[in-house]
Amino acid sequence: MKLTKQNLQPATEKIYDTIVVGGGAGGLSAGIYLQRYLLDTLIIDKGKARSFWMTELHNYLGLPPDTPGRSVLRQGKEHFLSLGGDLLDAYVEEIVDEGDIFAVRVKVGRKESEYYTFRAKYIIAASGIIDYLPELENIRNVYDYAGYNLHVCLICDGYEMADKKVGVLASSAGNAEVVFPLGWFTVDIILFTQGLFEVNEDLRNRLEAQGYQIEETPIKQFLGENHQMTGVELTDGRVIELETGLISMGSKYHATYLDKFDLEKQGGNLVTDKMARTSHPRIFAIGDLKAGLNQVVIAAADGALAATHIWRDIRRSTSPKTAVSKVAD
Numbered sequence: 147m148k149l150t151k152q153n154l155q156p157a158t159e160k161i162y163d164t165i166v167v168g169g170g171a172g173g174l175s176a177g178i179y180l181q182r183y184l185l186d187t188l189i190i191d192k193g194k195a196r197s198f199w200m201t202e203l204h205n206y207l208g209l210p211p212d213t214p215g216r217s218v219l220r221q222g223k224e225h226f227l228s229l230g231g232d233l234l235d236a237y238v239e240e241i242v243d244e245g246d247i248f249a250v251r252v253k254v255g256r257k258e259s260e261y262y263t264f265r266a267k268y269i270i271a272a273s274g275i276i277d278y279l280p281e282l283e284n285i286r287n288v289y290d291y292a293g294y295n296l297h298v299c300l301i302c303d304g305y306e307m308a309d310k311k312v313g314v315l316a317s318s319a320g321n322a323e324v325v326f327p328l329g330w331f332t333v334d335i336i337l338f339t340q341g342l343f344e345v346n347e348d349l350r351n352r353l354e355a356q357g358y359q360i361e362e363t364p365i366k367q368f369l370g371e372n373h374q375m376t377g378v379e380l381t382d383g384r385v386i387e388l389e390t391g392l393i394s395m396g397s398k399y400h401a402t403y404l405d406k407f408d409l410e411k412q413g414g415n416l417v418t419d420k421m422a423r424t425s426h427p428r429i430f431a432i433g434d435l436k437a438g439l440n441q442v443v444i445a446a447a448d449g450a451l452a453a454t455h456i457w458r459d460i461r462r463s464t465s466p467k468t469a470v471s472k473v474a475d
């Protein structure tokens with residue numbers, strides 16, 4: 147059921163088998179599997195997933211290569227709700243371990259916010275990450291192109307950049323390294339440091355050896371129309387023409403609600419076993435938040451693994467149903 151401030155009270159009085167934080171590709175996949183295992187599931191999602199900004203999902207078996215992320219989310223939510231799952235648009239602020247049960251503190255509504263606590267035996271952290279974008283004076287100018295031909299994901303969109311003149315926007319020497327795997331797709335690469343970091347001698351030598359250019363003057367604005375970026379204007383007035391771009395400026399990890407748990411991490415990513423279980427036995431992590439490849443197909447597969455493992459745990463700790471107990475029910 148779609149929960150709102152008006153009808154959520156009964157849900158605060160029950161104990162769900164699992165609460166899934168995040169209703170993107172991973173969270174919805176987990177929710178669908180959990181409901182099909184006849185487990186009681188609540189997905190809490192603040193919206194605007196990375197999948198939401200994905201204008202075209204290019205590489206998912208069975209879907210046309212121009213499928214918008216928003217269609218995947220819409221269809222996934224409808225599917226989950228049709229299986230009897232509960233879905234709430236809200237922000238998870240904090241999770242407390244009360245022993246065998248987790249208390250999940252949630253803020254509902256950006257304006258006139260109300261606070262509620264929901265409880266569950268298991269948590270799936272499916273809250274993802276979000277890409278840092280260039281901080282230009284006019285941020286709308288960035289949104290006009292980001293996610294269109296100003297890409298944020300080499301794995302997703304390297305193919306789209308093949309043989310094109312690409313501007314790579316980095317924020318550190320570390321994330322500038324993306325130019326080297328990008329070199330598989332194209333040789334025409336300009337690295338924009340945006341004045342944010344020094345290119346050390348080693349990096350400069352390696353870039354020059356490949357014939358890649360370096361531009362250290364900050365970018366004033368992107369140029370183009372109809373969401374197609376055709377170049378950049380620099381703060382010194384020069385214009386550089388481009389055919390496409392790649393932003394590589396790191397990501398924000400959406401996991402502050404887990405801060406109290408000392409979970410094993412790799413950078414900002416949660417480390418899990420092969421069934422997506424974190425270092426806490428009842429907390430699973432899936433999708434972009436988990437260490438590994440940031441792809442829809444991986445997030446969806448992680449959701450299946452986490453749900454299946456939770457089902458196995460619950461099934462093994464519950465007396466099996468027999469024909470006799472079924473009649474008694």
Ligand SMILES: Cc1cc2nc3c(=O)[nH]c(=O)nc-3n(C[C@H](O)[C@H](O)[C@H](O)COP(=O)(O)OP(=O)(O)OC[C@H]3O[C@@H](n4cnc5c(N)ncnc54)[C@H](O)[C@@H]3O)c2cc1C
Nearest residue numbers: 168170171172192195196197204238274433434440441442
């Ligand atoms: C522009 C773009 C293009 C891409 N193209 C492709 C592609 O072609 N192919 C491909 O496979 N992948 C692509 N990706 C990557 C893909 O979108 C991600 O790998 C995928 O969405 C990860 O799914 P997820 O469920 O882990 O996270 P998300 O889809 O980001 O979902 C996480 C959800 O959790 C919510 N959330 C976060 N914190 C909280 C909280 N505290 N409380 C409640 N909810 C919370 C978020 O708002 C969000 O709705 C692209 C990404 C971008 C940005």
